[in-house]
Amino acid sequence: MSMSSAHDTAHAAPPLVELRSASFGYGDRVVVDRVSLEQRAGEVVALLGPNGSGKSTLVKGLLGLSEHLGGEVLLFGTPIERFRDKPRIGYVPQRHSLSQTVRATVREVVATGRLALRPWWRPAAAVDATTVERALEAVGLADRAGEDVAALSGGQQRRVLIARALAAGPDLLIMDEPTAGVDAANQRVLADVLAGLVDTGTSMLVVTHELDAFRDVVTRIVCMDRGHVDFDGDPAAYATGHRSHERGSGHHHSPDDTREAGLAAVVSDPLPTREENR
Amino acid sequence: MSELLSLDFMRQALVAAVLVGLAAPLVGAFLVQRRMSLIGDGIGHVALAGVAVGILTGSMPVVTALLAAVAAAVAVEVIRATGRTSGDIALAVMFYGGIALGVVLISRSSATTPANLTAYLFGAILTTSRSDIVVFAGLATVVVTVTLVLRQRFFAVASDEEYATAVGLPVRGYNVALSVLTAVTVVVSMRVVGLLLITALMIIPNASAQLVSRSFRSSLAWASLIGLASSVSGVVLSFYAETPSGGTIVLIAIGVFLALSLASALARRVRRASHARAERHDHEHGPRCGHLAIAHDGHVDYLHDGHRHAAHDDHWDDHGDAGRDDHRHGDDRQLGDDHRHGDDEARGRHTVDDERTEEATR
Numbered sequence: 001m002s003m004s005s006a007h008d009t010a011h012a013a014p015p016l017v018e019l020r021s022a023s024f025g026y027g028d029r030v031v032v033d034r035v036s037l038e039q040r041a042g043e044v045v046a047l048l049g050p051n052g053s054g055k056s057t058l059v060k061g062l063l064g065l066s067e068h069l070g071g072e073v074l075l076f077g078t079p080i081e082r083f084r085d086k087p088r089i090g091y092v093p094q095r096h097s098l099s100q101t102v103r104a105t106v107r108e109v110v111a112t113g114r115l116a117l118r119p120w121w122r123p124a125a126a127v128d129a130t131t132v133e134r135a136l137e138a139v140g141l142a143d144r145a146g147e148d149v150a151a152l153s154g155g156q157q158r159r160v161l162i163a164r165a166l167a168a169g170p171d172l173l174i175m176d177e178p179t180a181g182v183d184a185a186n187q188r189v190l191a192d193v194l195a196g197l198v199d200t201g202t203s204m205l206v207v208t209h210e211l212d213a214f215r216d217v218v219t220r221i222v223c224m225d226r227g228h229v230d231f232d233g234d235p236a237a238y239a240t241g242h243r244s245h246e247r248g249s250g251h252h253h254s255p256d257d258t259r260e261a262g263l264a265a266v267v268s269d270p271l272p273t274r275e276e277n278r
Numbered sequence: 279m280s281e282l283l284s285l286d287f288m289r290q291a292l293v294a295a296v297l298v299g300l301a302a303p304l305v306g307a308f309l310v311q312r313r314m315s316l317i318g319d320g321i322g323h324v325a326l327a328g329v330a331v332g333i334l335t336g337s338m339p340v341v342t343a344l345l346a347a348v349a350a351a352v353a354v355e356v357i358r359a360t361g362r363t364s365g366d367i368a369l370a371v372m373f374y375g376g377i378a379l380g381v382v383l384i385s386r387s388s389a390t391t392p393a394n395l396t397a398y399l400f401g402a403i404l405t406t407s408r409s410d411i412v413v414f415a416g417l418a419t420v421v422v423t424v425t426l427v428l429r430q431r432f433f434a435v436a437s438d439e440e441y442a443t444a445v446g447l448p449v450r451g452y453n454v455a456l457s458v459l460t461a462v463t464v465v466v467s468m469r470v471v472g473l474l475l476i477t478a479l480m481i482i483p484n485a486s487a488q489l490v491s492r493s494f495r496s497s498l499a500w501a502s503l504i505g506l507a508s509s510v511s512g513v514v515l516s517f518y519a520e521t522p523s524g525g526t527i528v529l530i531a532i533g534v535f536l537a538l539s540l541a542s543a544l545a546r547r548v549r550r551a552s553h554a555r556a557e558r559h560d561h562e563h564g565p566r567c568g569h570l571a572i573a574h575d576g577h578v579d580y581l582h583d584g585h586r587h588a589a590h591d592d593h594w595d596d597h598g599d600a601g602r603d604d605h606r607h608g609d610d611r612q613l614g615d616d617h618r619h620g621d622d623e624a625r626g627r628h629t630v631d632d633e634r635t636e637e638a639t640r
Contacts, residue, residue: 065443087446093440102494103488103491104494105492112434115430124430148493
């Protein structure tokens, strides 16, 4: 059971996330196959990989949204089956997934991030209100707090979801494609927001296609392909070594990949622009 | 009105109308949010079978209806949670099986007449007994209290079930609770608006409330207020006009909705004509954007190239030249935005970077 015996004793605290040949999937279908990985406090990890490589399934597995099909998963040193302190992991879902059927203000949505921290019968206290305001300030939406969420742009709504996750004061922020479908102006704001969070010591695990927006904040890059990790290292090593693994090298091409060329490739693949700028 | 209140059964009817008018839209708000507006109707169908069993066995129809409705409500959530496409068919079988069984059983009972069936389906508050009213009052109080206490949790679960699961909220539990509250509301309302019309009182006041409110909190308040007003005025009107209470209440609620729709459409048109948009904007103002922020009439203007820009929905309004103090809201459109790059550099950003990002996302 003891973590310290198996792992380096220099760190007193257990890793935020530790996978030992862990598998995740849905029903009988294994999507993430025997992956071993760990993330320590302070790390900002970008999880890259083509569509269907299992990156979303992996983070959903950590959140209990996909099924744990094998291996060991430890969250803050506790096996996931016995992990009860779920608000310690903040989750920013992939798409803007809020129901738009009723009116709701930005503040009301962000305030739902506090609910899991108190029992059902206890009304919101002053500390809840101030934490919500701070989360809104952290994402630069304090001046829009009273507005209808539906009136905001896609990128702003993404920041509402980030604020909702921050409102619970998480130790680890998991973001699934935070920049997908966000325009240039909002990507810049989003990058600033993330940089601000990193400055305050927030650990992050970011699933993304677009490394550009996170280049300044990422401390480590993990690449997945077909349910396996095929790269794990710092951004410099990724830039020199791993690029050849990506689309364009012919290395991992299957007939499915070639159909993705054209506009989709231009939008989702960061590599051509990165090369231009080196 | 005093004549009305002197009648014992009218006093009871008005108490029931107040309770139903409050409870139905409160519960309905979350059904609207979950896109399950018509679920109350289905549960009402099953409740009729419960009513019939109560009449046949000589026990209180309210109690048997409540049991049938709650069982149906739990079944709805169980079927929904399996996520199968056949779930839809299963619901149809259950709902129509319920109403068919109810009609057949009631016709076999010697104690009832067709008028009795109509009373359950469409509401007949004036024939409701005192003991029923006491039961209804107790149940309605429970529904309103529980809904108000859990409203933020119901809201969170309905607005993003995946997130609620991820942070550890008992999503299944809240969904079952809401479904059971719906069932209780249906039964409480069956004598006032009837099993076939109750869903209207759950949903339509919420549709009206969406038109006049900006926050979820205020839409709940408006929906309850509109539900209460429709329900009380419907009962009063049905007494004088000698019409069934249920139909009268629902027609009033629809009238309120149509009037508010018209008014809000007109208001929107007026507002649109009276404000000026700023030029197309690739940049978002905010506390960190570097533009001078000026408090103005309860919002913040950002001084952008000599113009005051204010956030409005997904675009920026032009609140006039900064030099002038009259914030013209007329046709103050301006074209072009040639200062942008210099501006960005002044804020310490790399123009080259910006252009690249734009290109990459184009």
